[in-house]
Amino acid sequence: MIVLIALLAFWPERALATPFVPKSDGQILERLRTTPADPEARELRTLHAELARSPQNLPVALNLARRYIERGRTEADPRYNGYAQAALKPWWDQAKPPATVLVLRATLRQSSHDFKGALSDLDQAIEASPRDSQAWVTRASVRQVLGDYERAKRDCLPLLQLSTQLVGVTCLSSIASLNGQATRSYSLLERVLTGSPNATVTEKLWARTVLAEIAVRTGNAAAETHFQQAMALGADTYLLGAYADFLLDQGRPREVVKLLQDQTRIDALLLRLALAEQALGLPAFETHRTDLAARFEASRLRKDVVHRREEARFALELLKQPQVALELARANWAVQHEPADARLLLTAARAAGAPEAARPVLDWLTQTRLEDVQLAKLSKPGGQV
Structure with missing residues (x-):
């Protein structure tokens, strides 16, 4: 995801913060946001303890890694990806690990923008296990990010047989809408979603988000409705960011502040909150701008791109x-x-x-x-x- 740019000489001094340097390797920098009553955290601790007793237990390792990845996505916290990788440590450096490990390794590599490595893993996984729907949808996602739309669409086609119709059509519509078929993709996805009342919440959320994005790109007034319907299903970080961008483009910064005022821990959402605060001339803007500068500086020190x-x-x-x-x-x-x-x-x-x-x-x-x-x-x- 490329040589880093040295920004310090270009940025206003007031926008920079002195980077924090730990006094020792053992110093605790931050504790994860969990509470004793958090049932998911308890389950993760139980799985972690079970894996510690038997590190070569592949089913437990896969379960724990998946749970960490899901939690990391929910909280937009990349540390969970590190925990997922640690759970897969016995197989991580293998040239030909099990297909299930390959898919998770590809997911983690995609998250760190190692797209070449992710595609290599997914190619192997699909060759070894061609009926693994997660491998197909993940490869389609990687190719979509790279702008390789023709291959991405081909990766969606097996999902029509391996998964639900809604998953297959959402995958296809998401990509085809970027490749000269926006109107057709929108109509097809809307029709299939309407005819899929028993789809899972996750499937409906994905479909609604794709519909909202297509509507935004084509200037369709239904974008607002799709965003609201998606938000009602569960607002993840990606959806919050997309909706905030829509509101900013609509000249509605006050709604962005209301939407994101409790999301300052997530860099991408804090950025959008600061943009809204800047538009409104709010006092919190300077604080949040300085905070963002420090966070991006820390990312550069970690060589995180x-x-x-x-x-x-x-x-x-x-x-x-x-x-x-x-x-x-x-x-x-x-x-x-x-x-x-x-x-x-x-x-x-x-x-x-x-x-x-x-x-x-x-x-x-x-x-x-x-x-x-x-x-x-x-x-x-x-x-x-």
């Missing part, structure tokens, strides 16, 4: 440093190609007075036939959202 998109947006919109933002946006684009990445590079290139830097995005938009009203405006000379 997962949040480069957010860091570029931070530099562009909160620090007003377009040249820094452009370098970050270009580095981000070299690794992942999603509409948000395209918008970021287009905006940063224009702000930096370097429209030629956006040429890769313009070529990509032509190649993919992506239908996005905001990107269409930005692509025009002098255009803006």
